[in-house]
Amino acid sequence: MPDDPPIVLTAQNLTREFDGVKALDGFSFNLHRGEILGLLGANGAGKTTAMNMLLGLTTPTAGTIQVFGKELQQHRVEVLSRMNFSSAYTSLPGNLRVWQNLRVFARIYGVPEPKKRIAELLDLLEIGYLHDRVTGQLSAGESTRVNLCKALLNKPDLLLLDEPTASLDPDIADKVRKFVRRMQKEHNIAILYTSHNMRDIEEVCDRVIFLHKGRVVAEGTPEEIVNRSEQASLEDVFIKIARSGEVEE
Amino acid sequence: MNFRIVSALVWRYLFLYTRTPMRLVELVFWPMVDLLVWGYLTLFIQENAGHSLPYPIAYLLGGIVLWDVLFRAQQGVAVSFLEDVWTRNLLNVFVAPVRTSEYVVATFGVGIMRILVTVSMMLLVAFMLYQFNVFTMGWALLPFFLNLLLCGWSLGMISTALILRWGQAAESLAWAVPFFIQPFVAVFYPIGSIKPEWIQYFALAMPPTHVFEGMREVMKTGTFNMHHFFWASVLNVIFLAASAWIFSSTLAATRRRGLLTKFATQ
Numbered sequence: 302m303p304d305d306p307p308i309v310l311t312a313q314n315l316t317r318e319f320d321g322v323k324a325l326d327g328f329s330f331n332l333h334r335g336e337i338l339g340l341l342g343a344n345g346a347g348k349t350t351a352m353n354m355l356l357g358l359t360t361p362t363a364g365t366i367q368v369f370g371k372e373l374q375q376h377r378v379e380v381l382s383r384m385n386f387s388s389a390y391t392s393l394p395g396n397l398r399v400w401q402n403l404r405v406f407a408r409i410y411g412v413p414e415p416k417k418r419i420a421e422l423l424d425l426l427e428i429g430y431l432h433d434r435v436t437g438q439l440s441a442g443e444s445t446r447v448n449l450c451k452a453l454l455n456k457p458d459l460l461l462l463d464e465p466t467a468s469l470d471p472d473i474a475d476k477v478r479k480f481v482r483r484m485q486k487e488h489n490i491a492i493l494y495t496s497h498n499m500r501d502i503e504e505v506c507d508r509v510i511f512l513h514k515g516r517v518v519a520e521g522t523p524e525e526i527v528n529r530s531e532q533a534s535l536e537d538v539f540i541k542i543a544r545s546g547e548v549e550e
Numbered sequence: 551m552n553f554r555i556v557s558a559l560v561w562r563y564l565f566l567y568t569r570t571p572m573r574l575v576e577l578v579f580w581p582m583v584d585l586l587v588w589g590y591l592t593l594f595i596q597e598n599a600g601h602s603l604p605y606p607i608a609y610l611l612g613g614i615v616l617w618d619v620l621f622r623a624q625q626g627v628a629v630s631f632l633e634d635v636w637t638r639n640l641l642n643v644f645v646a647p648v649r650t651s652e653y654v655v656a657t658f659g660v661g662i663m664r665i666l667v668t669v670s671m672m673l674l675v676a677f678m679l680y681q682f683n684v685f686t687m688g689w690a691l692l693p694f695f696l697n698l699l700l701c702g703w704s705l706g707m708i709s710t711a712l713i714l715r716w717g718q719a720a721e722s723l724a725w726a727v728p729f730f731i732q733p734f735v736a737v738f739y740p741i742g743s744i745k746p747e748w749i750q751y752f753a754l755a756m757p758p759t760h761v762f763e764g765m766r767e768v769m770k771t772g773t774f775n776m777h778h779f780f781w782a783s784v785l786n787v788i789f790l791a792a793s794a795w796i797f798s799s800t801l802a803a804t805r806r807r808g809l810l811t812k813f814a815t816q
């Protein structure tokens with residue numbers, strides 16, 4: 302990072318128990334302006350749990366979250382107006398047309414010139430032709446990109462993406478990766494990104510955190526982690542961690 | 551409270567109703583069935599009992615129409631919430647800068663729109679079939695209407711809280727909750743008919759009881775009973791505050807239990 306850009310998000314000792322089991326255990330990290338941070342880990346490692354807490358959907362058992370220098374719990378609405386979120390596992394109401402859904406959210410976020418902004422974003426994602434389509438009839442990949450559109454409506458300073466490329470074909474996945482990169486470069490957005498696709502992570506993320514059973518087991522740039530672990534690729538590191546819970550032999 | 555956000559949420563439901571006309575059918579169908587079945591039955595009884603029957607059809611029709619004000623207001627809140635669960639939209643709303651109060655007030659607004667559709671249809675049919683004109687009650691209608699609206703909103707928030715607490719399996723509560731109290735709030739018969747007598751104390755503690763008692767009094771004597779109006783209003787304020795508290799603390803508990811996202815993604 303050149304000259305350490307300002308911190309957008311700080312999580313300290315973030316912990317979440319479900320029925321006595323820790324889904325996330327003392328998770329601390331900083332996210333800087335214009336940085337894309339990848340959150341990696343096996344199924345059940347705690348990635349989605351972490352995101353849900355950062356979005357104020359789930360209350361932490363312990364720990365604190367500061368976004369834009371403000372405590373999330375106390376300034377939820379103010380903070381959320383400068384954030385956004387998209388996941389492969391949520392969708393916009395299927396019975397509305399794409400433009401109707403986007404207009405509703407543009408209004409919620411108070412987007413100026415909503416029509417123009419929506420057209421602009423649909424164009425950027427190369428889905429202008431979906432404008433009048435019924436949301437529920439879109440393919441998984443189309444609806445993922447419409448979700449991304451929603452997530453960028455308010456020009457967020459912080460974007461949380463939970464598996465944004467799940468269910469995308471390699472071509473569209475590539476486009477989405479480039480798009481995310483471009484948004485970061487042009488608008489200096491800080492992005493927290495989860496994915497099970499190592500190619501995604503290597504191409505998109507500046508820095509990566511590996512979680513295993515709710516604890517951080519490795520952190521650094523993708524190259525650093527691969528070099529340190531003496532594995533051939535990030536994919537091998539992932540498998541190693543998933544099976545043994547450790548990076549090194 | 552930001553009215554831009556409230557109106558955005560109301561738009562979402564307006565879009566929904568224009569996109570799916572079947573939702574409108576439901577707003578009209580059941581109330582019509584009630585009106586026809588109970589209206590015809592009362593006509594039949596009245597004809598056969600001669601005019602010795604002390605209980606005019608107007609009481610029943612008035613009860614049906616006014617009950618629907620309460621029911622539609624409650625549905626506006628509870629079913630709107632369920633629409634967001636069904637369409638997996640809840641998460642999008644909760645990660646947006648929407649205050650709980652803004653969300654709830656938007657569903658209140660949806661309640662009012664549902665009432666306008668249903669009640670205007672019912673009034674038309676009641677007038678055409680039974681020459682029942684609700685407007686003979688005059689300005690007394692307004693306080694009745696407002697009190698039932700408030701009570702419907704309270705029940706709506708309680709229904710939603712119960713669904714949040716018990717999960718989507720409990721979604722039929724959205725339709726059932728008003729009927730838990732219906733037998734005891736003197737919709738179609740005077741409070742004196744409710745037995746055993748101690749239940750009448752419970753009935754008197756419910757705001758709608760005072761509305762329906764007041765309605766019959768206006769129809770019978772033409773006088774508006776301030777006593778009933780006073781109690782309906784006081785009880786409604788208490789109910790509204792209590793159910794808002796129940797709703798917001800249930801929502802907070804759902805966040806603590808980490809279950810909010812289950813509603814949104816399952």
Ligand SMILES: Nc1ncnc2c1ncn2[C@@H]1O[C@H](COP(=O)(O)OP(=O)(O)OP(=O)(O)O)[C@@H](O)[C@H]1O
Pocket residue numbers: 319320324342343344345346347348349350351807808809812
């Ligand atoms: N509401 C909940 N109640 C109980 N346990 C939960 C709840 N939510 C998550 N968990 C548990 O917490 C752990 C972490 O889950 P989480 O969804 O965060 O994993 P993840 O890293 O996102 O996995 P995946 O890659 O499969 O998406 C899992 O063991 C999961 O079963």
Ligand SMILES: [Mg+2]
Pocket residue numbers: 348349350
């Ligand atoms: Mg996950």
